[in-house]
Amino acid sequence: xxxxxxxxxxxxxxxxxxxxxxxxxxxxxxxxxxxxxxxxxxxxxxxxxxxxxxxxxxxxxxxxxxxxxxxxxxxxxxxxxxxxxxxxxxxxxxxxxxxxxxxxxxxxxxxxxxxxxxxxxxxxxxxxxxxxxxxxxxxxxxxxxxxxxxxxxxxxxxxxxxxxxxxxxxxxxxxxxxxxxxxxxxxxxxxxxxxxxxxxxxxxxxxxxxxxxxxxxxxxxxxxxx
Ligand SMILES: [Zn+2]
Numbered sequence: 546x547x548x549x550x551x552x553x554x555x556x557x558x559x560x561x562x563x564x565x566x567x568x569x570x571x572x573x574x575x576x577x578x579x580x581x582x583x584x585x586x587x588x589x590x591x592x593x594x595x596x597x598x599x600x601x602x603x604x605x606x607x608x609x610x611x612x613x614x615x616x617x618x619x620x621x622x623x624x625x626x627x628x629x630x631x632x633x634x635x636x637x638x639x640x641x642x643x644x645x646x647x648x649x650x651x652x653x654x655x656x657x658x659x660x661x662x663x664x665x666x667x668x669x670x671x672x673x674x675x676x677x678x679x680x681x682x683x684x685x686x687x688x689x690x691x692x693x694x695x696x697x698x699x700x701x702x703x704x705x706x707x708x709x710x711x712x713x714x715x716x717x718x719x720x721x722x723x724x725x726x727x728x729x730x731x732x733x734x735x736x737x738x739x740x741x742x743x744x745x746x747x748x749x750x751x752x753x754x755x756x757x758x759x760x761x762x763x764x765x766x767x768x769x770x771x
């Protein structure tokens with residue numbers, strides 16, 4: 546399994562642009578999943594479009610789109626959010642009628658959208674968890690869910706978009722749904738963060754304790770809007 550960040554706030558390469566949003570290309574076996582769509586802030590080519598071009602990535606290979614939650618930094622901008630939709634730049638050539646799994650009632654002009662309210666397999670070895678609700682002080686209620694990949698010989702890798710429901714709750718929901726240990730967590734954790742990373746001490750985190758020992762999780766540094 547590989548996780549290629551197409552949109553993240555921080556970039557380690559001057560050929561890439563950063564923005565406070567998330568879009569990952571997940572590849573596992575024959576499956577490619579586009580997880581979230583970034584923020585698409587500003588004019589001209591979006592960060593997603595520019596980074597995909599710089600990395601020579603297109604969405605033509607994508608077998609499913611998964612949206613973690615309906616916030617602008619994850620659905621491709623405020624306009625997409627206001628339409629209850631998500632936006633992938635045309636230049637990425639998202640396949641027509643590609644399955645898209647979303648956490649709340651959303652539409653899309655070309656994708657085949659399914660609202661997922663229970664754990665669901667979206668591709669071989671890849672599942673989405675049910676949305677978890679969280680009331681945010683400045684943004685109101687949000688329903689967010691994570692994606693999980695079962696990596697042969699390793700175990701579950703949990704991919705978090707923003708982490709609004711708190712990673713402890715998301716991990717608990719994952720273990721409840723799949724009854725398998727989580728071996729790694731990737732993505733936004735919405736913790737107080739430090740550029741060097743923040744250690745993760747979830748209350749219910751037996752898989753991390755036994756599986757990764759003292760290894761720390763490195764959440765994505767995020768502004769308050771994420
Ligand atoms: Zn958010």
